[in-house]
Amino acid sequence: MAKRDYYEVLGASRGASAEELKKAYRVKAKELHPDRNSDNPNAEAQFKELNEAYEVMKDADKKAAYDRYGHAAFEGGMGGGGQRGGYGGQGDFSSAFSDVFEDLFGDFMGGRGGGGNARSRAQRGSDLRYNLRVSMEEAFSGVQKTINVPTAVTCDTCRGTGAEGGAEPVGCPTCSGMGKVRAQQGFFTVERTCPTCSGAGQIVKNPCKSCRGHGRIEKDRSLSVNIPAGVETGTRIRLAGEGEAGARGGPSGDLYIFIEMKEHALFQRDGVHLFCRVPISIATAALGGEIEVPTIDGGNSRVKVPSGSQTGKQMRLRAKGMPALRGGGQGDMVIELAVETPVNLTSRQKEILREFDTLATDNNPEGSSFFTKVKSFWDGMKG
Numbered sequence: 230m231a232k233r234d235y236y237e238v239l240g241a242s243r244g245a246s247a248e249e250l251k252k253a254y255r256v257k258a259k260e261l262h263p264d265r266n267s268d269n270p271n272a273e274a275q276f277k278e279l280n281e282a283y284e285v286m287k288d289a290d291k292k293a294a295y296d297r298y299g300h301a302a303f304e305g306g307m308g309g310g311g312q313r314g315g316y317g318g319q320g321d322f323s324s325a326f327s328d329v330f331e332d333l334f335g336d337f338m339g340g341r342g343g344g345g346n347a348r349s350r351a352q353r354g355s356d357l358r359y360n361l362r363v364s365m366e367e368a369f370s371g372v373q374k375t376i377n378v379p380t381a382v383t384c385d386t387c388r389g390t391g392a393e394g395g396a397e398p399v400g401c402p403t404c405s406g407m408g409k410v411r412a413q414q415g416f417f418t419v420e421r422t423c424p425t426c427s428g429a430g431q432i433v434k435n436p437c438k439s440c441r442g443h444g445r446i447e448k449d450r451s452l453s454v455n456i457p458a459g460v461e462t463g464t465r466i467r468l469a470g471e472g473e474a475g476a477r478g479g480p481s482g483d484l485y486i487f488i489e490m491k492e493h494a495l496f497q498r499d500g501v502h503l504f505c506r507v508p509i510s511i512a513t514a515a516l517g518g519e520i521e522v523p524t525i526d527g528g529n530s531r532v533k534v535p536s537g538s539q540t541g542k543q544m545r546l547r548a549k550g551m552p553a554l555r556g557g558g559q560g561d562m563v564i565e566l567a568v569e570t571p572v573n574l575t576s577r578q579k580e581i582l583r584e585f586d587t588l589a590t591d592n593n594p595e596g597s598s599f600f601t602k603v604k605s606f607w608d609g610m611k612g
Contacts, residue, residue, distance in 0.1 A: 232300050235282040243296070247287065254283045354381065354473035354482035361486050363456060365493040369525050369551055371458035378452060378484065381445040383474045387437035391444035398431035406430045445474050454486060459554035461498065464488040495523060501560025503550045506567055514538045514568040522564055524549050532564060539595070540568045 236243050241253040257279050259265070266272035285291045285303070294302035359378055383389040390397060400406035404423035408430040411418050422428040436442030452471060460466075465487055472482025490498070497504045507522055517536035521529050530546055543565050550560025574582070591597070 238282040352476035352479040354475040356482040357472040381473045384440035386439040389444045391433045391442040393435040401426035459552045503562045508569045542566045
């Protein structure tokens with residue numbers, strides 16, 4: 230029986246491009262697959278015929294020969310597709326069908342193997358994290374810090390190639406630079422990462438002695454970092470390109486500096502605002518007066534304490550807090566008074582306090598209010 234025209238088998242017109250032939254084959258492969266045509270006794274033969282046609286037409290040289298001589302170009306063992314293959318996993322069929330399998334599922338499985346060389350040359354370095362502690366004073370004014378970052382840097386000996394003398398890596402002979410190898414498993418052709426080059430598509434024949442073929446070496450780098458005014462715990466500063474060096478000339482990663490602010494002996498911070506607890510004497514609290522309080526810029530401010538001040542009373546100093554990061558004004562400083570009970574009294578001081586206590590009648594409004602409430606509570610319990 231004479232063979233049908235390959236273009237007819239594929240359902241494509243003469244002069245169709247390689248892409249058009251592939252699309253035609255995909256359509257026919259889905260239509261004629263034996264698993265989808267169990268009720269058709271000729272399905273296997275038709276599917277075999279389809280794969281034989283595509284095995285020839287996908288090869289530019291074979292296609293040119295077929296266009297010129299037809300089936301006669303492959304008579305006498307000159308390279309026909311049908312003499313070696315068929316449904317069940319033989320050579321030509323698996324090769325043809327794997328192209329379609331890759332086209333259908335390649336993106337989902339991570340892309341085709343082609344371009345392994347470019348991919349291996351463009352492996353970006355990892356990003357790095359560095360935790361930096363700063364004082365509140367440094368966070369207030371901003372500061373320049375020098376840090377030492379342990380990282381992988383490009384090997385100077387081989388200039389990052391990993392090869393002795395800076396020679397370029399060569400294509401992997403196992404996978405022919407694809408980064409993947411194919412293995413036949415029954416009906417399907419399965420791709421796996423090449424065990425020789427670990428997917429890079431390249432190997433180093435004479436590894437550099439300094440970096441042992443990795444193209445990078447571990448080294449501490451000294452960097453000068455500008456810490457802007459207004460940073461606080463959790464602030465992240467990104468230094469582009471200061472991370473780990475890329476593999477085989479790939480771009481470097483980034484360095485992320487995370488700020489942690491140390492506790493302060495005098496101030497507590499809440500965003501841009503500062504809080505300072507200031508103890509005052511009983512006399513100052515009762516009579517009023519002036520106190521001197523420190524400020525975060527290293528100066529001081531005089532604050533008037535009104536007479537009759539109680540513990541917990543707060544007073545606000547405008548624009549004496551922390552600057553907002555990247556501009557936007559400055560916070561306030563809140564002073565909280567703490568009335569301090571005197572200790573280690575002399576005899577004379579005790580005498581004066583006892584005399585004051587006998588003279589005090591309506592000088593303690595909060596205490597009077599409290600005990601009035603207590604009396605009312607007890608009376609209510611008795612009733």
